Amino acid sequence: MSLTLEPLAKSFSAVSCKSESDILDLVVRTLEDCYSNVDKVARYYFTDIPAAWGPSIFVYLDDEELLSRKYRKSWNSRDCVLCLKVPTLLHNSVQRWFTKCCSDWERSGLITPNERDMIDGEFGTIYTLPESPFTKSLKEPDILVDPDDQHLPSVLFESGWSEPLNALEADCELLLKGGGGLTKIAIIIKFTLNQKN
Template sequence: MDQIEKIRTSSATDSASSDSEILPREPVFSLSGYTNLSEALKFIASEATPEYALFVDIPLKWGQRILERLEKDDGKIFGRKYRYTWNSHERTLRLSMPSPIHEAVTSWYFQMTLTWVSNGIITLEEAKEATPSTNTPFTMPASPYQQSTKIPDVAVTPDDGQSLPSFVIEVGWTEPMTALQADMELLLCGSEGQIQMGLVVKWYLQRRTGTVRGTACLWALDAYGRLTKQQEEVYHLPTTSKWASGAQPHSRPVVAGVFGRDA
């Protein structure tokens, strides 16, 4: 994955070098000193912030067991309902609390679907044959991400018996862009081709003006299984960007990928 490492390094450098953006610091906690799962769970619960946290050095055998506790938690340990990403390859767990920014992307997706139908890019029947979800965990089947599990902000799954979505959306505010890019690598490369595309929208607060700007990246796998992306700068909700007014994500080949169909 040299290509992704280069993208991560470039993105991190570009973000760090800009003095016009307020970038949140990523809280990182190691579980390397823990040998007892119960104590590790208490540590995770005590350090998990209301917004976002990353835990590293997690024993591989604990991964799915931690997720089970997150799903079944009755409030005695965690007290909050987190969205999570368990990366079995890197042995990391990311926890985040959905915010209004994360929830807004759901309504944006429905607006875009109506636009695609109105413009004749897809039919109403095609739109009905895909189900969006916001709190569904998906487990990856392919190495090196086998048994990795993630809850995307939005997942669109074709109603054809496919176990994984064809299209996912991730939105970042406190999450760094490198983490969002790693999520795309996990989802697209770990899904055996079932997840065809992913959209990442990363929002930043402008230090000088106090306004919000963002970067939108549309990720896909090329014919050789390599990650590719289209990128655009946005300055408010993406419904008014060029992607929402007639550019590439409104072409039949791209929209077809959202619904898991051939162009």
């Protein structure tokens, strides 16, 4: 995937960093600088991160003392890229949409109350992917459905407002291929602006 095709994305190389703490400092400093400048960026890519350091940097970024805001994160071990997505109210509206759809399906008889109870969507859950070429990749899907309480979701949703379709497809590829067959369906929700409303 070309990182330069995204209009609201920025890419930063960690190739000059000599340690895990150097990379973490680069990520935190970059995000703080962009946030203080009210930068209109939807995704931040940090490239050239050594594969052994990616998962621990991913986990460090959950520390609320490091970052003043939350980011939806993914670590791609194949490409050695850490992606941080800025979730907005609009971006997170997919969660309300999914909940409403489930209620509508139950009301219309498409699913039973028992089935409704089994398909509650979750978000903010981190999955470690077991399968090559994405072994030890980490991903937070926008919504996931895990009806069998298995290690990985069987259905997931990736949504985007400013991301091009190929970026959303790359997110889905990471989960479908890295999930070793446990994730069966990836649904992309691409928001577009309705000029009338």
